Amino acid sequence: MAGMTMAGMGSGMDLESIIKTFVTAEKAPKEARLNNKEISITTELSGVGTLRAALADFQNITNKLGNTDTFYQSKTNIQYQGRSVDSSAVRQAGESNAILPITIETKGVVPKGSFDVKVTKLAQGARLESDFMPDRTVKLGQGIMYFDAGKDSFEVDVNVADTLQDIQKKINEAPNNYGIGANIINSDLGAKMVYTSDKTGVANDLTVFTSDSSLAMISSKMVGKAASDAIIAIDGNIITQESNTFTHAVSGVTITANSLTANNDVVNFSTATDHAAVSDLVHEFIDGYNRLISTINTLTDPETGSLKFDSTARSVKQQMQSITGGVVNGASSKLNTLYAAGISLEEGGVLAINPFGSHGSQSGAQRLDHAVNNALDDLGKLFSGNNGVAAQINAVLDNSLNNKGTITQRQSLLNTNLRSLEDDRDKLDRHISSYEDTLRKKYTAMDNTVSRYNATGDYIRNVLG
Structure with a gap:
């Protein structure tokens, strides 16, 4: 320390080394405990953050699955001058149909149909x-x-x-x-x-x-x-609108006029129930669920998991497995479990669609295909009903993720403990400083005593010659 007299200068003894040894012996184990505690807290905090992110990602999927409209989608196909644009291609590849004379959007299930549209005037x-x-x-x-x-x-x-x-x-x-x-x-x-x-x-x-x-x-x-109206003809029926968007020309269909149809050409669009979109969403649910379970398994691994001593993640997993393996009250008796929809709970807690049947029964893939194509209402109740799989899972996720949820409270507690560690380090620094001061006073007094004894001895030896 600056301005401090080195201990042992009077006696010639290496008291600084002795003081340093005692200080290190006093500080090292206490500091090591604080360091280990900090590593434990930050590791667990990181694990809880990973769990929160995984739960939030899965909730994005279950929110879609919990919306009844998700199970009642339509697909459209637009054909014009040899070009064909399917709504699924637009959705999956990001392809735009705005370069065609019309754009089609649907809400819910639109009855199967085919319509010829001619755009004769755009609203301006x-x-x-x-x-x-x-x-x-x-x-x-x-x-x-x-x-x-x-x-x-x-x-x-x-x-x-x-x-x-x-x-x-x-x-x-x-x-x-x-x-x-x-x-x-x-x-x-x-x-x-x-x-x-x-x-x-x-x-x-x-x-x-x-x-x-x-x-x-x-x-x-x-x-x-002057300002003008838009005019289109659907199967020869003239429809006038002050904007280029026609919301009631065909039930459940919104038609947007982008440009005039050439010469005597017409744009044909057809509608049908989009079974593939529902199947894709079910597969998205399975993949998202399995990613979440995989994350939880990694976090709670008894050897390497950052949450191996935390019960929160295990509790979420147990609740998820109870929901996915249980019966949904209020759903159709023919389709009130995920298994009936072709989704099995496999070893390790993951979900799968088994491609093979056993003892003459249908495979999981066949059961899902039947539900999607022939029992869409029942499949919707299974997932998006008031007590459906999505609603039950969202209740678990909300209980974990909301402001008063278990994950939020756990993160808050860990952050509080982390801040408390800083106080503990300050206390340790003050204790070590006080301890070192005490040692210095003790050894300085001893050094002075030895120094006086040495001086007296030197004096006696000089007197006696």
């Missing part, structure tokens, strides 16, 4: 242009400008000092602007104001007028293209 917003003015710095006058489109309106207050560019900014930044864009075109002939409206449909045509005639050039005297 109004576009108005003024006459040419000298440039964008021209000042026109003052007054209030009114912008009306259907049921929407807003106004802009123009001052006498405002330039054309100032007016443009005021229009675009008006707080109640419902979708009118003001732009200035600069050409060899001068500057002109252009208004474009996001509001489509004949009923939403744009009207601009002013309280003062000095602003007429950029309001009532502007000319251009």
